[in-house]
Amino acid sequence: MADLITINVDGKDVQVPPKIQLIEALRTYAKVDTPAFCYHPDLSVAGNCRVCLVEVAGPRGFAFGIACHMQTAPGLTVKTQISSDRVKWARRGVMESLLVNHPLDCPICDKAGECTLQENYMNSGRHESRLPDDAGKQYKGGADHRFTDAKGNDRGGKKIDLGPTILLDQERCIVCSRCVRFMSEVAKEPQLAIAGRGDHAYITTFPGKPLTHGYDLNVTDVCPVGALTGKHFRFQQRVWNLKSVESIDPSDAFGANITIEYNNGRVWRLMPRRNPAVNKSWIANSTRLLYQQLAVNRLTDARVAGVDADLDAGVQAAKAAIAAAKKVALVASGHGTVEDNAALLALKDALGDKSEVFSGSWLAVGKADGIALSGDPVANRAGLAVLGLADNLDQLAQRAGEFDALVVFNHDLWGADAAKAAKLEAIPARVVLAAWNDATVAKATVAVGIRAWAEVRGTMVNSQGRIQLMHACPVLPNPALEPAWQVLAGFAGAVWASEAQAFAAAQARAARLAGLSYRAIGPMGAVLPQPALAAAGA
Amino acid sequence: MAKVIPRPDLGVWERLYIGEIVKGLMTTFGHAGKALTNPAHFPTLQYPEQQPDIPRDYRSRHRLMKRADGSPRCVACYMCSTACPARCINIVAEESPDKHIEKRPVRFEIDLLLCVFCGYCVEACPCDAIRMDTKQAILVGGDRASFVADKAKLMDWEPKDYPADDIQSQKAPGGTLNAKALEELRSGSDH
Numbered sequence: 185m186a187d188l189i190t191i192n193v194d195g196k197d198v199q200v201p202p203k204i205q206l207i208e209a210l211r212t213y214a215k216v217d218t219p220a221f222c223y224h225p226d227l228s229v230a231g232n233c234r235v236c237l238v239e240v241a242g243p244r245g246f247a248f249g250i251a252c253h254m255q256t257a258p259g260l261t262v263k264t265q266i267s268s269d270r271v272k273w274a275r276r277g278v279m280e281s282l283l284v285n286h287p288l289d290c291p292i293c294d295k296a297g298e299c300t301l302q303e304n305y306m307n308s309g310r311h312e313s314r315l316p317d318d319a320g321k322q323y324k325g326g327a328d329h330r331f332t333d334a335k336g337n338d339r340g341g342k343k344i345d346l347g348p349t350i351l352l353d354q355e356r357c358i359v360c361s362r363c364v365r366f367m368s369e370v371a372k373e374p375q376l377a378i379a380g381r382g383d384h385a386y387i388t389t390f391p392g393k394p395l396t397h398g399y400d401l402n403v404t405d406v407c408p409v410g411a412l413t414g415k416h417f418r419f420q421q422r423v424w425n426l427k428s429v430e431s432i433d434p435s436d437a438f439g440a441n442i443t444i445e446y447n448n449g450r451v452w453r454l455m456p457r458r459n460p461a462v463n464k465s466w467i468a469n470s471t472r473l474l475y476q477q478l479a480v481n482r483l484t485d486a487r488v489a490g491v492d493a494d495l496d497a498g499v500q501a502a503k504a505a506i507a508a509a510k511k512v513a514l515v516a517s518g519h520g521t522v523e524d525n526a527a528l529l530a531l532k533d534a535l536g537d538k539s540e541v542f543s544g545s546w547l548a549v550g551k552a553d554g555i556a557l558s559g560d561p562v563a564n565r566a567g568l569a570v571l572g573l574a575d576n577l578d579q580l581a582q583r584a585g586e587f588d589a590l591v592v593f594n595h596d597l598w599g600a601d602a603a604k605a606a607k608l609e610a611i612p613a614r615v616v617l618a619a620w621n622d623a624t625v626a627k628a629t630v631a632v633g634i635r636a637w638a639e640v641r642g643t644m645v646n647s648q649g650r651i652q653l654m655h656a657c658p659v660l661p662n663p664a665l666e667p668a669w670q671v672l673a674g675f676a677g678a679v680w681a682s683e684a685q686a687f688a689a690a691q692a693r694a695a696r697l698a699g700l701s702y703r704a705i706g707p708m709g710a711v712l713p714q715p716a717l718a719a720a721g722a
Numbered sequence: 723m724a725k726v727i728p729r730p731d732l733g734v735w736e737r738l739y740i741g742e743i744v745k746g747l748m749t750t751f752g753h754a755g756k757a758l759t760n761p762a763h764f765p766t767l768q769y770p771e772q773q774p775d776i777p778r779d780y781r782s783r784h785r786l787m788k789r790a791d792g793s794p795r796c797v798a799c800y801m802c803s804t805a806c807p808a809r810c811i812n813i814v815a816e817e818s819p820d821k822h823i824e825k826r827p828v829r830f831e832i833d834l835l836l837c838v839f840c841g842y843c844v845e846a847c848p849c850d851a852i853r854m855d856t857k858q859a860i861l862v863g864g865d866r867a868s869f870v871a872d873k874a875k876l877m878d879w880e881p882k883d884y885p886a887d888d889i890q891s892q893k894a895p896g897g898t899l900n901a902k903a904l905e906e907l908r909s910g911s912d913h
């Protein structure tokens with residue numbers, strides 16, 4: 185990084201990098217909480233809301249400047265709300281103008297509780313109105329959507345259907361243009377626009393065109409107020425009742441960072457978690473809606489020879505099948521964590537020569553979209569390589585006749601390529617550990633339910649070679665379900681106390697994981713050393 | 723801070739005890755005598771045949787207020803359940819068919835066994851949709867489930883003896899203002 189420079193904030197010298205946005209310098213380095221509506225760290229600077237203003241020393245003394253647009257330079261002298269009453273006064277004025285025409289919708293607004301307008305108003309707002317009681321509001325909205333409410337007020341557009349995923353409330357919009365910038369700069373398909381001028385300006389789509397894009401739900405996150413809301417979460421929960429755990433996208437090798445938000449025994453939504461080095465602030469709609477699968481079609485118990493059984497019976501039957509076999513094929517899974525695959529390798533060691541490990545996937549790899557998907561649906565493919573597993577699944581199909589038992593976990597072989605998988609039906613005993621009742625479970629002789637991705641703690645390595653941590657959300661369809669590593673370690677006759685022990689087992693096999701711990705990986709992940717460097721270091 | 727309550731200083735006469743007993747019994751026999759001579763002023767309530775007269779402002783079982791068309795006024799904002807210290811209000815929201823109302827409760831349940839009758843829910847409600855003025859303070863049930871008041875139960879109370887000109891009765895079901903609003907709604911002048 186470039187050398188740090190010194191700026192002066194509220195009379196104190198602060199070391200900051202040169203030429204970064206002043207708002208970032210204030211927030212990150214000077215630890216001054218600076219409000220913003222239109223500024224978003226992963227979008228261009230628009231500078232239209234003016235709430236971030238601070239006082240900056242210039243040739244004619246201190247003057248207001250917006251912190252989101254100004255860049256740090258040596259000798260910059262800034263007064264924030266901490267030392268300047270003028271800043272507080274001006275911000276209160278900005279907030280007052282913003283709220284003057286904002287509907288008092290908070291009780292039915294899905295954004296309430298995580299709304300930037302609420303937060304900033306509470307911090308810097310004017311808490312008593314200066315408007316006469318009978319002054320009406322000037323609500324925003326296009327002509328097509330205006331209506332007269334029960335009290336005779338002229339109202340703007342509410343609940344406008346923008347497309348398959350999103351509803352717009354034009355009244356709530358504060359015209360920060362974040363959504364417009366997201367669609368044109370990140371999604372690269374400008375589908376939203378601002379129409380009208382001044383306090384009549386409102387957000388709309390182009391005539392006759394819906395808002396539809398594989399990433400369009402991100403506009404509901406960038407929207408600082410409740411103007412844009414996702415249909416999938418509309419009226420489901422109040423956000424302050426949700427608890428959250430950090431995880432990563434299990435459906436793609438890019439490993440976009442997410443949080444799983446849940447309460448009352450149900451997962452209600454997935455939200456992007458900002459990681460500047462990976463997905464920035466964005467996740468694909470497909471990732472965001474994965475939570476809808478978590479309670480659907482789950483394998484909550486076991487199935488032995490097509491008959492439902494409890495989990496213990498399933499595990500016993502699986503152990504018996506593995507013990508009775510002369511040659512066992514173990515299939516590693518890029519949909520499982522590093523820990524799960526380490527447990528599979530422990531099972532291989534326990535079985536010795538009578539077993540062989542196969543790895544890889546039959547799923548087609550697509551193209552990266554440059555936002556938050558790599559196109560590779562095998563989330564932990566790089567993790568398999570880290571553990572030294574080669575992509576040799578086709579060999580298993582060719583040599584299926586050599587084996588009399590198959591162990592598969594978290595890997596829908598039949599769903600990926602039924603024609604190739606059909607060859608595996610030559611193997612008489614097929615033990616499948618799966619979270620969902622998928623096509624592979626249908627072909628299993630013994631199927632045992634395990635926890636799904638949201639319910640496990642563990643690590644995955646993404647397509648950039650970054651190891652990332654997922655945490656377990658404590659919502660289970662059956663509390664007795666165990667993660668795959670625990671079941672596999674049980675097959676190997678080992679008792680592993682926790683994920684950390686499974687991770688240590690993985691580290692013992694992979695030089696690139698040396699020296700890491702869950703704490704060292706942390707919420708932002710850690711880049712693994714290149715294979716050659718790791719070998720040299722080992 | 724602990725509050726110190728001093729013991730009452732008993733005199734010799736009070737400590738003799740017997741005199742105080744006689745004083746107490748005189749009250750009892752006094753009431754008995756009055757009851758014999760004037761049964762209308764009998765001070766004992768023949769509960770449960772006779773119910774106590776509960777003032778309207780006493781915090782009693784909740785009710786959900788209705789709009790002029792009889793639908794609940796509640797917009798399922800969860801403010802009451804958020805304010806509730808006993809966590810006994812359970813709400814499930816849905817889309818309202820009236821797109822300008824937007825949100826309404828599909829389920830609204832109060833577990834009256836958990837409720838501590840604090841009235842915070844009434845304070846929290848932004849649209850005066852929940853009140854505790856039903857004068858029903860004595861709740862009877864055979865099992866736990868019968869103490870869970872659901873949306874229908876919360877909306878079935880008829881404020882017959884609410885004075886029509888009481889400020890509290892504006893648009894209360896049965897109130898005159900409500901009837902007027904309903905009429906306006908039917909004639910279409912309200913929308």
Ligand code: SF4
Binds near residue numbers: 358364407
């Ligand atoms: S809809 Fe939301 S994100 Fe878009 S301009 Fe309005 S307030 Fe900003």
Ligand code: SF4
Binds near residue numbers: 802811838839841843
């Ligand atoms: S009266 Fe108090 S305890 Fe009872 S439902 Fe209302 S807020 Fe909860």
Ligand code: SF4
Binds near residue numbers: 796850852
């Ligand atoms: S606070 Fe009032 S409007 Fe909100 S959910 Fe409770 S009763 Fe309904």
Ligand code: FES
Binds near residue numbers: 236251253
């Ligand atoms: S955040 Fe700086 S002007 Fe909007």
